Amino acid sequence: MLGRRARLRWVHLILGGALLMPYWLLGTLVVAPLVGRPGMFTGSLAVQFGAYGVALPLAAVTALFPPARPMSVAVARTLCGVPPERFADGPAKSRAARARTAGWVALHVGLGGLVSGASLALPPFAVSVMALPFSAALRESEIGRFWSLDQRWLVYGGMPAGLAMLAALAVAAAGAGALLARQAPLLLGPTPADRLAAAERRAAELAVRNRLARELHDSVGHALSAVTLQAGAARKVLDKDPDFVREALAAIEETTRRTVGELDAVLGLLRQGEDDGELPGPGLEALDALFATTGRHVSPVVRGGDVAGVPDAVSREAYRIVQEGLANAARHASGEPVSVTVVRGEDALEITMENPLPARPPVTRPGGGRGLRGIGERARLLGGTAEARPVDGTWRLAARLPLGGGDR
Template structure:
């Protein structure tokens, strides 16, 4: 007994009933316009023709008018807002934003027409049937009602029919609730179909998510390379200074100066990345990113065991995107060497060819491999991503007792 009552009068059914009544209210302007069209053919001079045929004629004129106005792109977000709140359908099954394609606008027009069409019928019945049902139920208990037009209509010259008014009135109310519940369930079933995302909407959403993910990955690479390298360099310099604190004051001063320079440079890079995060968007280029012109300072901060060889001419004329990604690749290679082969000599070779820039970092493998860091391994993945964004290649692997990181970047690479 409880389940049928809940299906007809539960919270979900009541909300859907309200949604249908809202549809009836939205139908009214179109119905009033329909009465102007139907009135000359209704046989009466008034604006509101009284015959049921004329009323339904105005209703038939109103529905196409509603469909045409629902072709406006903004009709979809308004319909979605009402359906999300009142239809009892999961919010993620609806499309977001205005209808951008012809198919989406057609679906919205179909939904709006169905909503106002069913809503008009249910709202009209909700206004007319409850008073009628209550009056019929009161016939056995009111002599005035039995003598009224309603009593004469209901009895049909059979007085005993008056006493059937109570169950008949209840049946009318139950039928109204069942009709409203059925219409609401139909709208709830069709809402994801007509107001859900179209294939074009899904494609736009997928492209937007891919763009957002690309920006997040790019910012993550910048933070990993700049901050990770700085922390590794500062750790090494501080450790070396601590070991010779009493015996080599000159080296300690040099190490502290390198720590200061590294921290100052990294703070500037960190501010640039965090500025983009605060803005919540990617404007095409991270400001303040260093390039190959800053390579000498980077290697100087890394320590005396790092040597640089430049071949093929001056690298200052390398295109900006290639120069900046090359700097980050060298930075990540030095960070890896500092973490996994601390104290071992590192050779950095930058060779410029006619159409490409080749970067090679090599250092001896340590006698005892260090323990793997939890969550590590993102740096080399970032090196590969940087190279691929420019249409180049990168690999890192041991070769004959030497760890070798090599990257080739086309000089006509994109502007990422």
């Protein structure tokens, strides 16, 4: 009852009493004329408790405003000894959250007013009672006459009675503080609407993180695969074909320069900690440069209209799908020819990539990679489909992206 937590809760109750005071003073202006006791300050218990009854609903009404919950949570989190994660964050927006906050404020200021009043009045009275055995003047005073008891009782019973009063005050304050601590998570904790909003925020944050991860995986993964292939090919013909080595080094330079730019853009979003819904990146117009840096074994075909008219979101995702498909072919079927077909239809963009299956199964990473999974996620985000599987001795990647997917 006298530990640090109990003392903090007692301070919390005193703050509640202080918050109640303006409402209580307003209540006395309403109640005093009704009981025939004009004036704000009066000793009438009827006026005091009547004003108390008026003050509680007034305090509850003011707590219906959304900012009341963050302020109450900030104080309760510090003084009530309740784990911080059990409180709700942010203003109360729903009707249920505001009603709970109003109930908390009424409970806080109600108990705080009673404990504050007792803390102000009871200790001096208890000390006076404890002093009765040592002062004849006190026994003849109003305090002694208040008890209307035999003088011998006042001499021998004053000390136990005073100590009992102080103990009762400590027990009442500790009990009121414990009651507030039990009710705080119920009244200031998250409502179902708050939990749903928090879940939606976490899902949105996770979607942004996954999206950024896909961007990094596709751009950096493709660049490393392309650079590795070009460097390996250049090393093999270093003394025989200097022209090819120059082309390979130029391709490596262009690939790394483009990838550094894309990496800077994505890391810029990470530094800002937000997503504006439009990740930067190349689109279908950059396919020629991508094919040029990938190698001589790529056979691209683009038909069915001007790809420049494809919506930006579809164009970016289509570029990343082609890029990841080329990176997978480079990793698992290095040196094999790859055919890339991009067809723009009336309502969708279709991408087909094929390469011969290698004679020897490729070495895969433990748990598999994330490239094909990322391709599927990109297609689904636009309302499309994607699949990758062996067909008649070739590996085929096929994706269909609705042209209206850029509006999603």
